[in-house]
Amino acid sequence: MNKISCLLVVIAGFSGALRAEIDVDKAKEIYGPCAACHGQFGAGGKKGEYPRIAGQHARYTYEQLKNFQSQHRLNLPMFPYTKERELPEEDMKLVAAWLETVELPTRMPTFNGDEDALTRLNMVEKVMIVPRAEGDVAAGGKVYQEHCGGCHGRQGKGRGMFPMLVGQYTNYLKKQIDAYRRGERPHEDETASEGILYQVSEDEIRNVLAYLTTLQNAD
Template sequence: MKKISGLLLIAAFLSGPAGAADIDVEKAKEIYGPCAACHGQFGAGGKRGEYPRIAGQHARYTYEQLKNFQSQHRLNLPMFPYTKERELPDEDMKLVAEWLATVELPTQMPTFKGDEDALTRLNMVEKVMIVPRAEGDIEAGGKVYQEHCGGCHGRQGKGRGLFPMLAGQYTSYLQKQIDAYLRAERPHEEEVVQDGILYQLKPDDIRNILAYLTTLQNTD
């Protein structure tokens, strides 16, 4: 019965993300609590690239990565204790992934109306996430990205399904993950689809792509 329930849960999840109104936000925030120590109160990640932005990331992708951490298909020693089944069952993974997908991080400083208290203003400012412009040839990076990456990660870098959102992610984190893929330290199942495109790109291509991605964070 437990196995059948788990299969039904996964099937319902893969059929599409829940609407914001269907999410138990308070429970999701409670589950997310321990995650905030590394990923930040609003899921913005670490500015030095040590932790990824997970706010706004596709629910299906986040869920699959949590499962990969749990099974150690994707090795990450700090994440393993948090994703053990007794700590984070499937239902909780699904819920927190769906909630995180609804969290929006503005890319411009807020305009205050004048009736906010100090804490509200502080939170409004803290929630702003602006990725610094990275060095590189933006035009060249855009051409390479659209030719080789846009088909899976979206023309605006927003991703889809199991392909993660790249726009709005800190450049240093993206570079760190690319390096991990190239060293075969992180599995990249999608390489089969793209015929191993990461291994064909030159360092300048990657540098230019990362510069290009920083120009996409303000797109709607």
């Protein structure tokens, strides 16, 4: 078994352990303060100020919370919340596992006619449709599949330690890419001056982001 296969086995085992038993009520209680920024259903901010965390892989979310806590990934609003006295490791694992189970539909719901007003409102508010971004979709798809799909998945759904990109607001993705390229955010398995993000042009990035917005309704 090669190193990559071993890593994927470890990641799969870790993710399975995170999802094994989820105390939903406790997870929602832990998530409560997060909703102020990430939204009631974890959809993030429409202007790209906060990421979508609903449906994100538990392994990735947990690792980012740990990175915020250790300040390996600098984020001043997240640091005080993730300090050990406020968010213990077991709570990080629990909320990460629960968030992975949260599904946000990409199509408006069909009502049966027997829902009350609150149920209908919640059904509509959970819908997350990322607006189509400008760019050459075909060109973006070629760059993505050649350089990004191996880690983030051919449909952008991520896997293990590699985050889901599809369904994320375009402005947030662009902000993070810019942070990587400025060396302000560490990119896993890459040094500060290597990796695909430092080799592609602004036009190629725009095209990739446009391509990702076409995948949100893909099976």
